Amino acid sequence: MSSPSIGEQKTTPVGGLSIAEDSWLTGVMSRTVHRVSGTVEEDGEPQAQRTLRKITDRPGFSYARVPTHHVRTSRLLERGGFHVVDTGITLETRQLPERDGEGRRARLARTEDQAAVEEIARRSFIYSRFHLDPDIPKHLADEIKAQWVGNFFRGQRGDYMIVAEHAGHVAGFLQLLNAPGNVLVIDLIAVGKDDRGLGLAEEMIRYAVSACGKPQTLRAGTQIANTASLSLYEKLGFRIVSTSYVLHHHGTAN
Structure with missing residues (x-):
């Protein structure tokens, strides 16, 4: 994005x-x-x-x-x-595959989640264009991501913010934008390093579909180097629609 x-x-x-x-x-x-x-x-x-x-x-x-x-x-x-x-890489899907059981760890973000969400963003990204650019220091790339999600809480970017909780703390976030044509865009998503492998990213995406206006299309963007992200989206039925x-x-x- x-x-x-x-x-x-x-x-x-x-x-x-x-x-x-x-x-x-x-x-x-x-x-x-x-x-x-x-x-x-x-x-x-x-x-x-x-x-x-x-x-x-x-x-x-x-x-x-x-x-x-x-x-x-x-x-x-x-x-x-x-x-x-x-x-x-931009990917889209119109329907997520069925899943047994219902997750209960995702919810809409609250004002008091801002610090935790910003810290996850500050520590979680390695494949963004800012992190991949060798001429941008890592601390600056980290801060760009932290302020990016902070813009949601300041009312400057994003229509929805979902968070996932695990073991009593905010473990991940999903920032979303509405786009024309009843499209819901995954603007930024991350799970803290210590909470990965628990299915939290998938749970947040599934929760977003039901909690954010039931969009006709779900759109996501990622990097070709981010194979873990690509695997998640493919598992959820996303297909590549464009590259840049x-x-x-x-x-x-x-």
């Missing part, structure tokens, strides 16, 4: 590309961050290259997500100094 678009400044596409400042990531990373979106056709390459130079010739951090089949766009970004850090490259650019002064 892309970063929270809080305060994002959008621009008109030039040569097929749009550049927008990501003010939320700018605040977390303490440097100017831009998101590059769109795809480039052959006749738009000169304009797109000039557009990119506006951000690549100065300090800062930029990122882009490009469909894997759109090689022209990814090559143009690479020539501009962007590097692939992740291959993202995620590219990062770090300005020379950073």
Whole structure:
């Protein structure tokens, strides 16, 4: 999933590309961050290259997500100094398989869960694009995830938050977004390291389907390197619907 678009400044596409400042990531990373979106056709390459130079010739951090089949766009970004850090996979399902028994460890999050949820997010991720980028320190990648889920409790991102409890403590969380077409999107999901292997992630996903408006489609995104996540989604009947490259650019002064 892309970063929270809080305060994002959008621009008109030039040569097929749009550049927008990501003010939320700018605040977390303490440097100017831009998101590059769109795809480039052959006749738009000169304009797109000039557009990119506006951000690549100065300090800062930029990122882009490009469909894997759109090689022209990814090559143009690479020539501009962007590097692939992740291959993202989007999966969907319309129905979860039947399961014997009913789990009782998942519930809707409460305000007092914020600290526990943020700490799980801070300690649980290794395959996010921020963690896979060798030019982003681990402590910063961890903090991005912690603040990402914290945005739900601040009313800035997410429509639902599910938590799972085990042995008297919050052991995992599931942040969700509503999307057009009665689609429920898994924005972020994690289970604490000491509570994995107990089926908590599956239980939270199943609870979300019944507690969050009974969506027609459930959508999730993960990384090709995250084989455990892919196995879980495949077990639950998800199928791949799209793939994309995620590219990062770090300005020379950073």
